[in-house]
Amino acid sequence: MNIEVIAKIAGVLGFFISVSTFVLTRLERRKKIEIELFESSSFDFTVDDDVNDESLVKVMFTNIGPQSVILKPKTLIIEHNGKAYKLDREDYWGMEEFDELMPPTSSREIGVHLGSVCEALEIESPKNYDEDTFSKLYPLSVKICDHSGKVYKTKKFKYHEAVGEFIT
DSSP, X not given: OOHHHHHHHHHHHXXXXXXXXXXXXXXXXXXXXXXXXXXXEGGGTOXXXXXXXXXXXXXXXXXXXXXXXXXXXXXXXXXXXXXXXXXXXXXXXXXXXXXXXXXXXXEEEEEXXXXXXXXXXXXXXXXXXXXXXXXXXXXXXEEEEETTOOEEEEEEEEEETTTTXXXX
């Protein structure tokens, strides 16, 4: 092996290293929103003593990217088997505290009525629970958009209707 061959190999390796560094830094700098679902109640969103305890789904958004994101909460969609719950058509809790501008590492949350989500997704309680119906999990897809139209979504949640929990 002479010096010319070594120089050519080093040039090709240097090119691949520079391209991979560029790709990795672009991936590292992209906007990222983590979406989480929790069971909740209306007490988590109000300070009034007159409010009754309603079953809610708390949807939490966390900006885990290095750039600020402007979320549009009314674009929230929860889907299951082709059925969709769209927030723009329903009531929700926590809009007073929801600031659309999300700096890095910030979190925002809203609450949606569990009954209307189950109704829209056609998730119903069976008349009698047996082994199959008790352990049935409903896979969910959750999406939300930012001001530029970029969609953030997750498919990691399943709803366990028998116990009313969201499972990852």
